[in-house]
Amino acid sequence: MTGIPGLEPLTVAELLCGGPLNTARLACDVPLDRPVAEVRLLDDAAAAISCPPHTALVLTEQAARGGWAVEVTLRQAWERAAACVIAHESVVTSPIADQVATRLGVPLLAVPDDPHSAALRVAAAIARPEATRSALIARCALRLAESGENARAVLGTLNAELPGVHVALITGSGTLLAGRAAALEAWQTPDPAITVLSTPIPGPDGLELGQLIAAVTGRAKAWHTTITAVLSIALAPLTAWAATERLRTDRAPRLATALLDRLLTEETPETLVEATALGWPLDGPLVGIALLRTGPAQDLTAALTGALTAAWDLPGPLVAHGEGWVSWCRDPISWDPALNRLNAITGLAAGVAGPDRDLRRLLTQAGAAAVVARSHGPGTLVRAGELGPARLLAALPAELSGTARDVLAPVLAADTDGTLLATLTSVLDLGGSAKDAAAALGVHRNTVATRLERLRELGVDPTDPRQRLPLHLACHLVR
Amino acid sequence: MTAPITRIEAEHIPTLQAGAQLLACGTGGGDWLVLSEWLRVVIERNGPLTVAQPEDLDPEGACAAVHMVGSPMLMEEQLPTGGELRLAIEALQRWTGRELTAIAPLNAAGPNALIPMIAAAELGLPLLDLDGMGRIFPLVDMTTYALGGLAPTPITLTGTAGEVILLDGPAGRLEGQLRPALLGCGGWACCASYPGTIGQFAATGIPGSVSRVLHAGRVLRREHGLAEDGFARQLGGRSLAVGQIVDVERHQTDRTWTDGSFPAGPSSVIIGESGGHGRMIRLEIHNDILLALADGGVIASVPDGICLVSGIDRQPVDVEQLQLGMRVEVLVLPAASAWRSEAGMAVAGPAAFGLAHHVPTGLPR
Amino acid sequence: MRLGIAVGSACLDLALMHGDTVLASSKCPTTGLLTSDLRTSLDSLPHLREYPVDSITVSAGWLTDAVRAGLGLAPIAALRLTQSGGHALGPFTGWPAALRAAVDCGSAVLTGGHDLAMRQLAPLDNDAIARFATTAAARGARGIAITASSSPAAPEHELVAAGIISSQVPGLPITLSHEIAGLGLLERENTALLNAALRPLAERSIDELRDVLNDYGLTAPLMFARHDATLCNAERLRRFPVTALESGAAVALRGAAVLAGTNRAMVMEIGARSSRIGFVENGRPLLTRHSEGMQVPGLRVALQLPRTLSTPIGGARTIDCRTGELLDAHNPPVSIGGGPSETVFDAAVFLGLATAPNRVQMSALAARKAVRTATEQLRRLAAGVAGDRTPIVVVGPAADLGPAITGLDVTLPDHASCAPAIGAAMAEPAAEVERVVVTGNRTDLDRSLTLATEQAMAGVISAGADPAGVEVTESSATHISYLPGSVFRLRVRATGRIEQSGGRR
Incomplete structure (x- = not known):
């Protein structure tokens, strides 16, 4: 029962894979690329001693009485560089045999039929490898x-x-x-x-x-x-x-975007049914994420949405929404791995929010956080709850700076060396405290008082509650 | 090994019992409280017994092996009346016409380590410091005595009800007659067998076996500062592995008694080695542990004694006590050199236990 | 909430547990008067009434002490039923003389019993049994233990004999060996005899305990720790007090495991007069089938007791204050810190190793020497144990000495001195059934195993377990080798848990 010389012999993998042993159970996790050059039927475990290397050892039921006989044969197979050990499944019942096979790296195959006929099939197969x-x-x-x-x-x-x-x-x-x-x-x-x-x-x-x-x-x-x-x-x-798939992803994202828009503007029974059919979570406390591209502004392409959706493996849908994408789900999860994966496809920043029972509020907060995140570059993730005023201010869109200059026009006109603007900003940043501002600016408190007096003359009063917020925003935009 | 023992006193009994239990290689089957009490009662009545080296006695003096057959557990339930050993010896003496001058153990391990001591104390005869197995084998004729040409027959059996049975004939027919006779006695009996001379016992027996029981007990009980280190070595053996039992395979169906000579179902114990190579150790058990495999390779087999001690405090563990998760150490106690001969291996090697075809020759030593 | 009470020979410990958390604990030296000691201890936990206590588990060390000292035991008679003929090993064989003198009120070996194939060894002699009962009662026996050959397989003769005796001497408490233990006649008989001798003491002390606890508003079910750190209820203990033997060692081990938050440990209990090493596996004390754990030399019982190794050194060992030498172990026993003589523990307090009021004046050199000598003996006790270097948890009244042992990985948990009470509080109900069946076929065997399982489960529920949580933790049928026919020993063990509620009232 020897293979044909000159031709490359079959491997154990090939015997298993659609070959003569395709009904066999592989009882261990070992490499299967071992060539099978020969088959030998063993009437007792010790007979393996005389086998040449690359032999498939087939244990008859007589030889395999007792779990230890299988183990002894595995050991012999290991010592003789045999290809594999084949035995009837009724004798390969102990998980220990599997473990020994794995430890020794010898494939152990359990066949459901008579080992004699398995041996014959293997012999026939290795005789005609091609x-x-x-x-x-x-x-x-x-x-x-x-x-x-x-x-x-x-x-x-x-x-x-x-x-x-x-x-x-x-x-x-x-x-x-x-x-x-x-x-x-x-x-x-x-x-x-x-x-x-x-x-x-x-x-x-x-x-x-x-x-x-x-x-x-x-x-x-x-x-x-x-x-x-x-x-x-x-x-x-x-x-x-x-x-x-491409056809589907081309169509589906737009439908989803439209559905989400309807859901957020007017929640009708129809939109709810549609959303539910898509498996969107709608009730209970939700957590959400908004994703924004960090690169130059451009339209969202269906292809990009498709690519992101394909890589999205978190629970909850990924839907193109506004300038970016949003997703939400019920249970708090770690967003970072998904963000990292998507960020590799296109530069993205993310804002997350929740838990919140209201989907609209949730997505708005996440969106706001995403805007902040975007200002920090791709891969950034900002939690809505962590938004400090400074980060919010830092994230103000640059397009507003013209308006800001209008608001501060009198100050800018009078402020030749920038000290007035610096003082105003500092006082606002420090909650209106002239003393703290003096310390921060490194000037005497009276100096700050004098400058504030000048500002008030220019119609700018940081203590006026109606003016305070617009002024503060404008200061940051202009600087 | 330490100096040979010369006297056995009542205070030695717990130590002897521990040693006998270890040497039984997991087949002790209990505490033998009855045996140790029996020995203590007899020693308290008749005084300590003498253990003799055979060369110190007249080689022509008559001697016989005294032992029990059957279930030690049955003895724990159906107590001896106290006269069984004397009755067995007297019956043998009548049949052979020779009065014993010494008593020999059949096997100085398990319950049969203590039985000849009881007989020696009871009759006031010296006990020879040797035995015929060096461990426990299941059949009466699996001895170095028989290997050396001494016949186990005639043999007398006495039961607790006063039965006396004498069997004589060729050694090969003995086992077939012994079992039914034993059942007739209710499952356990006292025996006197291998009638011969002290010289014959000296020539065929394994020397120092009785002293070895005491020594093993001292190691186990850490007497005289023993076993602080080199535990297995002090027992004259070596440690094969330490690990945790991961599987116990029991075959306790109706197959018992059907396949002839060995009245117990086989079973296996798998031990996952902790530390070392993390090997899977399999012990094959037919009454006693016959074979130890590590990852399918034979690391020990009969006639060597394979025994288990608790991995926690190194006390002997019976195979019947084995449970999943238990931590154990596997020890091998090498067989006496007589068993290593070709004839010895034929009687007590793997082949004798039906393992002939499976165990590769050239066992690691 | 569960209340654990561990009554030892030197101390009485209390612990109030909620889950694994110790809410309160206390430790008081004992005076030997159970009720007053218990009152003193309960008084030391003033907030006890604020807690809803669901169960109370007592480790009844006084039962072990009674056997050890041979005091408080009832005179009893032994009846053995076996084949006719001589009997070299009669009842009370191997008993220590003092203990035997305290309980032996006559014994008889009469015909009866079975072999393991269920065949009758000899017919019962009803008249002889009746005569023996009358004689024993006349001699003052306050109990009788009946042991028949093979009764775990064939209990009939024990039951018939019990019927004869109870009609002859009504009201005489009878212990039947097959209800106590499995195969091994001498051990089973010894255990049955001890049980019979302990019953009056158990009855009396359970009643006293109940009264004291009721006075304190503690009306929760009363449980008792057994030899394996499981528990049974008071009613079961009245019938089988012997099962509480050595419960102190068992609950100390269990308590140590709970305190150390581990399932597997080597535990050193450093006591007043002696110290011992035990083992915990899977959170339970490691038991031995042999009776080495029994503190009464020579007496072997059929109980699985904790496997321990001990050394006669403890915190209360007296020392020579000037030299720091340990004095003779046979000095009159003293308490750990409060007796008339200076002790090892006092030296440890002097050195700041243990927290207690310092009450001795000695040189630091002498104190160090005393502590070093004592801890070296403890180290040797531990070092003699094989196996991997499992960390050692030290508990017991002198546990503070533990960290002074050099070269060992020692953990001293909080509440270490009250470990027995904690172990008692954490005990869970368990019951085991051992039977012998002779059968030729598998169906019979399975049926017997099912029956044994039901008995074990009923046992654990009657021991106080919540019926919903009962599970079979061990079930085996072992073939007995070298026997005619197929004889199997069945062993089933069931465990349960006690329901508990939480929170302060």
Whole structure:
């Protein structure tokens, strides 16, 4: 029962994957790229001593009496560099055997049928590796066709059909869209023991949508070729899925924006039903976030909203609203990871607010906080509750500075060296205290008093409650 | 090893009991309160008993192994009347026509460490400082005595109701006759067997076994400053692993008694090694611990004694007491060299316990 | 709120617990008069009446002391039913002479009993049983313990004999061994005998306790700690007082674990006259099947007692004030800090290691020497224990000495001196059932196991558990080797919890 010389032998992974052992349960977490050169039926565990390397050891039920026989065989397999140990599932019942297999790095396969027939099937398969590989690829193609045009389903099929391989769909910038995080991890942090095979996925418009990556342990070339072949079969359903998704994200965000606007202006039963159907949280204390772009002002494109929505993995919807996007949900959560991820797509700042029972107030407060955050640059997150007057003032839009100059025109005209404006600002900042302002400015208190007297002559009175706020705002805008 | 023991007094009893329990390798099956009380009562009545080195006695003097067969737990419930041992010895003497001049243990481990002491004290005979197993084996004929050519038969059995049964014939037929006779006696019986001379016992027995029981007990009980360190070494063995029991597999179905000679269902204990390599240690048990595997590799097997002590205070642990989560230390106590011969391995090696085909040869030493 | 009361031989501890939190605790030296000691202690917790106390658990150390000193025990008779023939090992075999003298009011070995295959060993001799009962009563026996061979598997003969005796001598309290313990006739008999001897004392003391507690408005159910730091209610203790033996050691261990907030620890209880090391696993005291924990040498009982190692050194060991030498352990016992002689604890107070009013004048050199000698013995006690270096929690009246032990990882929790009372307050109800069944088939075995489980659960509810929270924590059927047929030992253990409400009234 020996493999054909010259051809690369099948690996354990290939035996499992649609091969002669596709009904077997893999009882441990170990690399499966071990070549299988030979099969040996063992009537007792000690017979493994005479096996050459790369043998698949098949334990008969007679040999496997008692959980310890399986362990002894695993140990022998480890010492003989055997490919794997195959036994009937009724004897691989102890979790301990799995643990020993994992510790020794020997694949332990539990088969539901007679181990003798499993041995025969393995023998037949390793005698014709290329035929087995073709059968394997054909089987994967069939399964992929059955899974339909849906990224999650396609990736689920790939991961199920390619044992020991982690497959993921990622964006160009390395965001996981579907599949296993382990694959992305291997892609990001190279490990000499792990090979990452990747295939770019063309989008409907010809631009690269992302990549299909597969992380596989070991260096068995033929197995890599097989995996790459299977990945390329998966490209077609993925491209089709991308086209459908794009259409949907193109349409859906606008509908959502319109619905949110209606919801915030006039809450009718219809809007409530629509929002509820979309799964939007509406009652109870809510927490919310508003996101604003930090770059130069430009229109929100549906594509951008689509990209952000795709990367949004928190509970609650992400809806384009006003100049940016908002989201809200019921339970307080940590927004930072999501902000960081979205910020990588386009520069964003965020304001968060809540908990609040009123969605309108919640989003307004979050929006205000986002304006403040924007003034601090991308990636900033500001909580509405933490907004101090200074930060609010700092965030005043620069467009208002003309108005401010009008308000302060008399002062600016008379203030040749800027001392009047500085004094006015200082007094206002310090709550109207001339004494504190003198200390802050480093002048005598009488000097401040004199300057305030001059300001009052110019019609500007920081102690007048009606003037105080506009004056204070104007001072900050002008400076 | 320490100096040989020469006398056994009442104050030694708790120490002897502890040592016997450890050497029973997890099959002690109880406290044997009855046995230690029995020994104490006899010593208090007849005085301390003498332990002799065989070379100090006349090699031509008649000697026999005195022991019990059956369930020690049954003895705890159906107490001896006190005359059983004398009755068994007298019956053997009548049959062989020779009066004993010394008594030998069958196996100086478990309950059978104490029984010959009771007999020796009762009859005022010296007890030879040797035994035929160096541990516990399930069958009466699995001894170095038999290995050296001494026949276990004729053997006498006496029961608590006063029954006296004598079995004679070829050694190979003994076990088949012994079990039904034992049942007739109610599950446990006192025996005198292996009639021979002191010289024959000296030639075939494992020397120093009785002293070893006392020494093991002293180590366990930390007497004379023992066991401060080198616990396993002081017991003449080595520590295989320390860990926590993660699984106990029991096979307690109706299969008991059906597969012939070994009247108990097999079971396994899995220990997750703490520290070290974090190995998975599996102990295979058929009455006693036959095999220890670490990650599937054999690290100890019969005829060596594999025993468990509590990982907390190093007191012997019975296999029946084992529970999930318990912390234990696995010790191996190497078998007497007689068992290492080819003939010895055939009688008491893995093959004799149905493990022949599974255990690779060349056990690590 | 739960109130724990631990009555030891030297101190009476109280602790009021809410969940794991100690609300109040107190410690008073004992005078030997249970009721007045309890009143003194309760008076020291003035706010007690403000708390809604849901349950009161008492660790009845006076029962252990009674056995240890052979005082206060009732004279009793022993009846063993087994096969005919000689009996080298009769009732009271191996008992310490003083203890035996205090209780032995005659014994008899009569025919009866079964073997483990349920076959009768010999028929009962009804007349002989009746005669024995009459004689024993005439001699002044205030209880009788009946032990038949294999009664855990076949209790019939014990029950029949009990019927004969109660019609012959009405009102004589009878203890049946199969209700007390499982296989192992001598241990079971010893335990039954002790139980019989303790019953009058238990009855009397429970009544006294109840009266004192009622006076203080403490009308909550009265529970008693058992040998394994679980509890049973007063009614059960009246019938089975022997189960409270060594409860003091058990609750101290449990209390130490609660105080240290750990599930696994090595605990050193530094007492007045001796100290001991015990172990806590999964929050429960580590028990031993053997009776090494029993403080009465030579007497073996069928109770799982805490596995402890002890050394005869404690805070009340007297010292020579000038040299700092420890004096003979056999000096008259003194209390930790208050007796006529200077003690190790006094030296520790002098050095500022322990918090108590300083009452001695000695040189610092002598004080240091006394403390060092004592703690070195404690260190050796701990160092002799194998296993990994688990931190040691020190508790007990002289726990303050703990941190002075060098080379050990010692934790001294708050309220350490009241650990037994805390352990008592935290005790939960439990019950175990041990049965032997002889059966050829699995169905029978399962049925017997179900029955044993129901009995254990009923037991734990009758011990005072909230029926909703009862769970089976251990259930096993072990095949007994070397026996004819299939004989299994069933062991079922159920535990429950006591309902409690919270808050200050």
